[in-house]
Amino acid sequence: MDALIAPLLNGSAQGALLLLAALGLSLTFGQMGVINMAHGEFLMIGAFAAYLVQQVIAASNLSIPVALPVAFVVAGLFGLLLEVTIIQWMYRRPLDTLLVTVGVSLILQQAALHIFPSQGVPVEKPGWLDGQLNILGYEWPLRQLFTILLAAVCVAALAAWLKYTSFGRRIRATVHNRDLAETSGISTRTVDRLTFFAGSGLAGVAGVAASLIGGTNSQMGAQYIIPAFLVVAAGGIGQLKGTILAAWAVGVALSYFAYWTTGSLAQVLAFILVIVFLQIRPQGLFTVRTRSLA
Amino acid sequence: MLELTDIEAGYGRTRVLHGVTVPSGKVVAVLGHNGAGKTTLLRLAIGLIKPSRGRVLFDGEDITSLAPNQRVARGMAYVPQGQQAFGQLTTLENLQLVADGRRGGRALIDAQMARFPALEQFATRKAGLLSGGQRQQLAIARALITEPKLLILDEPTEGIQPTIVAEIEQTIMQLAAEDINVLLVEQHIGFALEAADRYVVLASGHVSHTGEGGKAATSTVRAAMAI
Amino acid sequence: MTKLKPWISLGGIGVFAVLLLAVAPLVLTDHWLNNVGKYCCWAIAAVGIGLAWGRGGMLVMGQGVFFALGAYSMAMHLTLETAGDRIPGFMVLYDPLAPLPMFWEPFRSAGFTLLAIVLLPVIMAGILGYALFKRRVKGAYFAILTQALAVALATLISSTIRETGGDTGLSDFKYFFGFVLNDPANKLMVYLIAAALLIVCVLAVWQLYRSRFGELLVATRDAEERVRFLGYDPANIKLVAFVVSALMASIGGAMFVPIVGIITPAEIGAAASILMIAGVAFGGRASLFGPALGAMAVGWGQSSLGSTWPDGWTYILGLLFIVVILFLPNGLSSLTARFTVRARRGPDVPPTPAIVAAELEEVKS
Amino acid sequence: MTDASLVVTDLHVEFSGFVAVGGVSFDAHPGEVRFLIGPNGAGKTTCIDAITGLTRGTGSARLGEKELLGRQVHKIVRLGIGRTFQTASVFDELTVLQNLDIAAGRHRPWTALLRARRGVDASIEEALEETGLAGELATPAGILSHGQKQWLEIAMLLVQDAKVLLLDEPVAGMSHDERTATGELLQRIAAKRIVLVVEHDMDFMRRFATRVTVLHQGRVLSQGTVAEVQADPRVQEVYLGTAGAATTAAMSVVPEPVAATQKRTED
Amino acid sequence: GDEAAGSGTSAKPSCVDTSGSTVKLGFLNSLTGGMAISEKTVSNVLHMAADEINAGGGILGKKIEYVQEDGATDWPTFAEKTEKLLTQDCVAAIFGGWTSSSRKAVKPVVEKNNGLFFYPVQYEGLESSPNIYYTGATTNQQIIPAMDFLASKGVKRLFLAGSDYVFPRTANAIIKLYAAKLGIEIVGEEYVPLDKDDWTSQVAKIVAAKPDFIFNTINGSSNVGFIKAYYDAGLTAATTPIISVSIAEEEAPAMGHEVTGHYASWNYFQSLKTDTNPKFIESWKAYPNSSGVTSDPMEAAYISLYLYKALVEAAGSFDVDAVNAAAKKNTITFDAPEGKVTLDGENHHISKPGHIGQINANNQFDIAWASDKFIEPDPYLEGYDWFPADIRKQLVDAAG
Numbered sequence A: 001m002d003a004l005i006a007p008l009l010n011g012s013a014q015g016a017l018l019l020l021a022a023l024g025l026s027l028t029f030g031q032m033g034v035i036n037m038a039h040g041e042f043l044m045i046g047a048f049a050a051y052l053v054q055q056v057i058a059a060s061n062l063s064i065p066v067a068l069p070v071a072f073v074v075a076g077l078f079g080l081l082l083e084v085t086i087i088q089w090m091y092r093r094p095l096d097t098l099l100v101t102v103g104v105s106l107i108l109q110q111a112a113l114h115i116f117p118s119q120g121v122p123v124e125k126p127g128w129l130d131g132q133l134n135i136l137g138y139e140w141p142l143r144q145l146f147t148i149l150l151a152a153v154c155v156a157a158l159a160a161w162l163k164y165t166s167f168g169r170r171i172r173a174t175v176h177n178r179d180l181a182e183t184s185g186i187s188t189r190t191v192d193r194l195t196f197f198a199g200s201g202l203a204g205v206a207g208v209a210a211s212l213i214g215g216t217n218s219q220m221g222a223q224y225i226i227p228a229f230l231v232v233a234a235g236g237i238g239q240l241k242g243t244i245l246a247a248w249a250v251g252v253a254l255s256y257f258a259y260w261t262t263g264s265l266a267q268v269l270a271f272i273l274v275i276v277f278l279q280i281r282p283q284g285l286f287t288v289r290t291r292s293l294a
Numbered sequence B: 001m002l003e004l005t006d007i008e009a010g011y012g013r014t015r016v017l018h019g020v021t022v023p024s025g026k027v028v029a030v031l032g033h034n035g036a037g038k039t040t041l042l043r044l045a046i047g048l049i050k051p052s053r054g055r056v057l058f059d060g061e062d063i064t065s066l067a068p069n070q071r072v073a074r075g076m077a078y079v080p081q082g083q084q085a086f087g088q089l090t091t092l093e094n095l096q097l098v099a100d101g102r103r104g105g106r107a108l109i110d111a112q113m114a115r116f117p118a119l120e121q122f123a124t125r126k127a128g129l130l131s132g133g134q135r136q137q138l139a140i141a142r143a144l145i146t147e148p149k150l151l152i153l154d155e156p157t158e159g160i161q162p163t164i165v166a167e168i169e170q171t172i173m174q175l176a177a178e179d180i181n182v183l184l185v186e187q188h189i190g191f192a193l194e195a196a197d198r199y200v201v202l203a204s205g206h207v208s209h210t211g212e213g214g215k216a217a218t219s220t221v222r223a224a225m226a227i
Numbered sequence C: 001m002t003k004l005k006p007w008i009s010l011g012g013i014g015v016f017a018v019l020l021l022a023v024a025p026l027v028l029t030d031h032w033l034n035n036v037g038k039y040c041c042w043a044i045a046a047v048g049i050g051l052a053w054g055r056g057g058m059l060v061m062g063q064g065v066f067f068a069l070g071a072y073s074m075a076m077h078l079t080l081e082t083a084g085d086r087i088p089g090f091m092v093l094y095d096p097l098a099p100l101p102m103f104w105e106p107f108r109s110a111g112f113t114l115l116a117i118v119l120l121p122v123i124m125a126g127i128l129g130y131a132l133f134k135r136r137v138k139g140a141y142f143a144i145l146t147q148a149l150a151v152a153l154a155t156l157i158s159s160t161i162r163e164t165g166g167d168t169g170l171s172d173f174k175y176f177f178g179f180v181l182n183d184p185a186n187k188l189m190v191y192l193i194a195a196a197l198l199i200v201c202v203l204a205v206w207q208l209y210r211s212r213f214g215e216l217l218v219a220t221r222d223a224e225e226r227v228r229f230l231g232y233d234p235a236n237i238k239l240v241a242f243v244v245s246a247l248m249a250s251i252g253g254a255m256f257v258p259i260v261g262i263i264t265p266a267e268i269g270a271a272a273s274i275l276m277i278a279g280v281a282f283g284g285r286a287s288l289f290g291p292a293l294g295a296m297a298v299g300w301g302q303s304s305l306g307s308t309w310p311d312g313w314t315y316i317l318g319l320l321f322i323v324v325i326l327f328l329p330n331g332l333s334s335l336t337a338r339f340t341v342r343a344r345r346g347p348d349v350p351p352t353p354a355i356v357a358a359e360l361e362e363v364k365s
Numbered sequence D: 001m002t003d004a005s006l007v008v009t010d011l012h013v014e015f016s017g018f019v020a021v022g023g024v025s026f027d028a029h030p031g032e033v034r035f036l037i038g039p040n041g042a043g044k045t046t047c048i049d050a051i052t053g054l055t056r057g058t059g060s061a062r063l064g065e066k067e068l069l070g071r072q073v074h075k076i077v078r079l080g081i082g083r084t085f086q087t088a089s090v091f092d093e094l095t096v097l098q099n100l101d102i103a104a105g106r107h108r109p110w111t112a113l114l115r116a117r118r119g120v121d122a123s124i125e126e127a128l129e130e131t132g133l134a135g136e137l138a139t140p141a142g143i144l145s146h147g148q149k150q151w152l153e154i155a156m157l158l159v160q161d162a163k164v165l166l167l168d169e170p171v172a173g174m175s176h177d178e179r180t181a182t183g184e185l186l187q188r189i190a191a192k193r194i195v196l197v198v199e200h201d202m203d204f205m206r207r208f209a210t211r212v213t214v215l216h217q218g219r220v221l222s223q224g225t226v227a228e229v230q231a232d233p234r235v236q237e238v239y240l241g242t243a244g245a246a247t248t249a250a251m252s253v254v255p256e257p258v259a260a261t262q263k264r265t266e267d
Numbered sequence E: 001g002d003e004a005a006g007s008g009t010s011a012k013p014s015c016v017d018t019s020g021s022t023v024k025l026g027f028l029n030s031l032t033g034g035m036a037i038s039e040k041t042v043s044n045v046l047h048m049a050a051d052e053i054n055a056g057g058g059i060l061g062k063k064i065e066y067v068q069e070d071g072a073t074d075w076p077t078f079a080e081k082t083e084k085l086l087t088q089d090c091v092a093a094i095f096g097g098w099t100s101s102s103r104k105a106v107k108p109v110v111e112k113n114n115g116l117f118f119y120p121v122q123y124e125g126l127e128s129s130p131n132i133y134y135t136g137a138t139t140n141q142q143i144i145p146a147m148d149f150l151a152s153k154g155v156k157r158l159f160l161a162g163s164d165y166v167f168p169r170t171a172n173a174i175i176k177l178y179a180a181k182l183g184i185e186i187v188g189e190e191y192v193p194l195d196k197d198d199w200t201s202q203v204a205k206i207v208a209a210k211p212d213f214i215f216n217t218i219n220g221s222s223n224v225g226f227i228k229a230y231y232d233a234g235l236t237a238a239t240t241p242i243i244s245v246s247i248a249e250e251e252a253p254a255m256g257h258e259v260t261g262h263y264a265s266w267n268y269f270q271s272l273k274t275d276t277n278p279k280f281i282e283s284w285k286a287y288p289n290s291s292g293v294t295s296d297p298m299e300a301a302y303i304s305l306y307l308y309k310a311l312v313e314a315a316g317s318f319d320v321d322a323v324n325a326a327a328k329k330n331t332i333t334f335d336a337p338e339g340k341v342t343l344d345g346e347n348h349h350i351s352k353p354g355h356i357g358q359i360n361a362n363n364q365f366d367i368a369w370a371s372d373k374f375i376e377p378d379p380y381l382e383g384y385d386w387f388p389a390d391i392r393k394q395l396v397d398a399a400g
């Protein structure tokens, strides 16, 4: 029983963390076309923000709920800074944003190594996350449940934001044709900044979740970036529901692979799975058809 | 309403416009051969490119350094050349985009849908899937929803079926009558001259001729274009 | 003027060849000559990236994969040459009784190894490229996918310690096709081979760039669908460039092994693959010399700045990425282009509209 | 002529339920400039898309003996079908000569690809003369004017030696003189090839069309000579806009269509 | 030990110049990249030791002038920098490294150039080189005591968790051999790449395997993820304790209270009561950029520089062959914070006390077990009959 149910539950939690990491990318990459390789470092910034909040509010029962919005804002502000200083000059060269942000990511990692203890810092989990939930005889860690709930809340908030506010339309319009959006009266600068803020902020929230699961150190962001991009790509760029499904699928697949093979091989197999999938459906799970030349 | 004075502009190191001045007027037509710089001039008027010399005045205000969206907020609207629409958004979303935040947004949309029935029919279709002419209608509707003081039109009838061309031409005439100013680029000199109270002929980025609308003989303009 | 042009490029290649093959061995210490040899290996891969990315618009972020094919082919051969008829030492502990893994056996043969260095990347890039390009995978998808492939391969090697040496990699080679590697004369020979191969690769792309294929490649980069309507299959055009670039990466990898004396998964993973791109971007992605010189410059920066200011180097490298891409999208070669006669045939790069078009689906019809 | 005619029979194109083209049949022959007209959204571009393999269509489109539907885009091109797009698409960064050279390339052996170009092919010289672009040989296509780009596209079809030229609104955005030049060019070209033009410029059509097919809502509404088609009341109603058009619900502003259309014809 | 430079021509004459008032030494650690997390401390403590030695008059009266190099968490870079330090900078010896992979990259280069490398981290043994001195534990000084400790606790079902690289893989190979001898069943073995934090799937397997102890050879920050996932699953020191060989005072704080009660096997702990330890701790705490706690790897790094000083002074020369000859006399000792260690001149390892510590609420270690005497280094496990002689022979042969 455990062999079937445990990977499913663990994998769902892994998928949820991946989703949190990918959610911001689905905005900045999926909607804006910016390939932000420093997204992982924004996640790291969120985790360090959680640590700093705990330095102020010692009781972790309280500090983590406080850390979530704080991490959102702090990481969001870093994103905003990146947008204003660099990205805003590059909207017409999406592939080049990839290279520029690789540079940003290097700098942020090294800065974190300088500023914080090199071994990393502890982020204490709140007491109310101690314990397990018994599901079909399997003791499922509460912390995993929390990751899933957090992801669900973020997805719902983001979806509502995109769907029920005019903002979603403006983002999509700006992505599609910047000049046309601008001459239609949309302040593309505002759209860009807000989108980037929100996307980076989501990375910060993911960072808090990650800080409860692994180490909080200068290297932590690096392990999320490529899986997160794969998830966004596999889901279909700009497709929220695709991203959700892909994250979950990758998480569960990783978990089953890890259960059947080894941790290292699971990583390889999951990557190959996504790569093969993208061969079959090069535009991801969900696609938008347009009447392009293609 | 809109005055462009001694404009010099271009792309990168290539200069396209050389000291172009466009006077204010109700309906101003800009005429010229392909590549004369008409589109460049309109892009400059709406703020998509910045002049290296010269000034742009709107309603007496110097807007030379304003971004396009700020100009739109001040009452300018722009229909670019080439049937442009937000392909990933539905027809309706294309219109909502500009109607958002305006009073009576829905009514404004309905009015335009009534004007262009194809838009009503394909309201939920992605604009990228519309035919060229349908997209052009959408572009004009999008501009009109903002209830502009000045409408900038770059070859608005290009690729439009004759019945609708007629309608668009009527619309332009009517807008002028409704106290909306128009800056128009048209290849159909006859119509342009009839609609315009002033016109400017561009040739290789220079103003080769200007005049009062209506009166000018088509042949004079043709001659000026060829310079 | 257009007649002169080939001679300018050829002259440049000639100067480059003299510097690498004659001047460098005379003026550099053994240590630095060896370093320059290492940069040459990266430069060989970079020349291929310039072809695929700069001219072909395919941002190949996983050249580490092909670098690895060459490098590990070579390393397995050198390991076996060193081990003689014994099983390589690192394998013993994990399973002392098991024989040499099957896929190692053929690498005992020098001929097979050389063939593998050439054929493995061609076959692999051929299959991969065919699948990707036929399915019209491009832009960011292509970049991320190739990158993921590099990560997957690096992880796979890391996790198969008995078969591949794992994270520690393969090292401690004593011979190179019969030559004793410790002998300075043989080291010099290995260096000269790498440098000569670099020149050959530059010559190869020089010819490709000035050929009709070069123009077609640029056309495909800028308007792939348009090319289709001229009766070409863009997939085939891209495939050729991709395969050639993979082959160059493999050759670079193969020479890296005897020069550096060790190959590990870190040299082929995401970071390494990106560093190769950095060099290309730095030098000028679509120019003839840019990728090679850029890769050598980044390599040099790493060895020298990395020494004088270890943690500072990371900041410098980061800033380099930012400043070059931001202000000099065509790399340093665009600076020199300002001083030379503009007699180029293919305009020098402008990555801008093409890639945007590939990325943000323009609705045209 | 039978061997080289383009015969489209019962062509259907559907987009997830929406019938864009619903059973269109027509044929086009060398020697004529065939026009395809119809209201916006009638399915003209979609017909061309289907013939050129850009969109999946059912029915049949044959060039001589060869069925075109179901083949890949580049294979259809190799059978001699060439097209232009509603928006000009040339290789902006390549010169006019390079553009043409690439277009001419598919007739060369692949080994020629690996060599640099020496001199200018005769076919290219000819096309340059024909389209009046001879002076722009070394100009990057990106900085050509709109009209010149359209001509370059046509020139590319010529060097490609296309047997069929499908031109989607080739004179849109051109000035009167340029239109005349283009029309004359098309007439010359049509002597040896099949030319099919989609256009909304009725003046242009009147001057240069030999035969006209009118599409409406994905079907053939009318077919015949210019005079026949113009006289067809259904065509007038849905497209040309004579008296009948005024009653079309399309009008929120009641226009004077006759006057307007005539004005257009004047210039 | 094995023979020197392998095959081929012998190295060029050394370019080391100690005629002046200083001696150049090379410090080589990863200051960037993933391993900087751990290695920065080692690098820092080397600086402290150099400062101390200089303050005390230097080595043979010559002040240490060090050349710092960054290995950048990249093994070929370790090789390149080693070569550079030896042939360009002409240093008399090199100190540093952390992962076994980095050491394996350095080894052929120091051997080829007949240089000296001092390696300060516990490792998997089965190695020795005339050009390397090992001041961290070999397996019989850390892993075997840990296994004995487990046996004494009556452990029957052991689970092995490690990072996926040479040290954990080799260590576990040895652990499995010894466990068989001890009658401990290995109920599972899991590896996760060094740069991955997520251990949830593997912990689920641990839960399913129902071990009564975990042997942890995970390195680096991956440990944090492991401990967290472990705690989440409801596994604690009370139910299923872990014994680690790479969690020390430096690492434990990043794991908070969730690591409390688990064990680690080391030679040195900050809590050791030796004569020299208080001063060491005090100096370190006062040293700029120090992390405030002392740990085994940094202590071993500290030892390495002093051991070199002792060697050179015994030899009366910086010459590599002279230093090695001095070592052969087996008289080199150093009064280290872990106690008085003695250098084995044959295998270039040092004797060390064995200790098992249990992590307390302050993330310090309470000593749970101590060896009654210093354990002599035995890298090839020659004194252990359960280690197959044929493997040993093959390994020695393969090493050349």
Ligand SMILES: Nc1ncnc2c1ncn2[C@@H]1O[C@H](COP(=O)(O)OP(=O)(O)OP(=O)(O)O)[C@@H](O)[C@H]1O
Pocket: B011, B014, B016, B032, B033, B034, B035, B036, B037, B038, B039, B040, B041, B081, D142, D143, D144, D145, D146, D147, D173
């Ligand atoms: N993005 C650009 N970069 C460089 N040059 C450009 C660019 N856009 C236009 N040009 C050049 O500027 C000149 C004027 O172009 P513009 O589009 O303003 O002409 P136009 O009068 O609108 O022509 P048309 O009637 O064909 O639309 C042309 O020579 C054109 O090639």
Ligand SMILES: Nc1ncnc2c1ncn2[C@@H]1O[C@H](COP(=O)(O)OP(=O)(O)OP(=O)(O)O)[C@@H](O)[C@H]1O
Pocket: A290, A291, B122, B129, B130, B131, B132, B133, B134, B159, D015, D018, D019, D020, D038, D039, D040, D041, D042, D043, D044, D045, D046, D047
């Ligand atoms: N890929 C598609 N998916 C859905 N609908 C489509 C698609 N392509 C075209 N259509 C629809 O099919 C109809 C025919 O379009 P088409 O572009 O062929 O018209 P057209 O006759 O060329 O019009 P125009 O003169 O305006 O260019 C239109 O209603 C259009 O919206």
Ligand SMILES: NC(N)=O
Pocket: E098, E099, E100, E101, E121, E122, E123, E124, E167, E219, E246
């Ligand atoms: N020796 C180690 N811990 O790698």
Ligand SMILES: [Mg+2]
Pocket: B038, B039, B040, B081, B154
């Ligand atoms: Mg224009």
Ligand SMILES: [Mg+2]
Pocket: B131, B132, B133, C365, D044, D045, D046, D086, D168
């Ligand atoms: Mg059309």
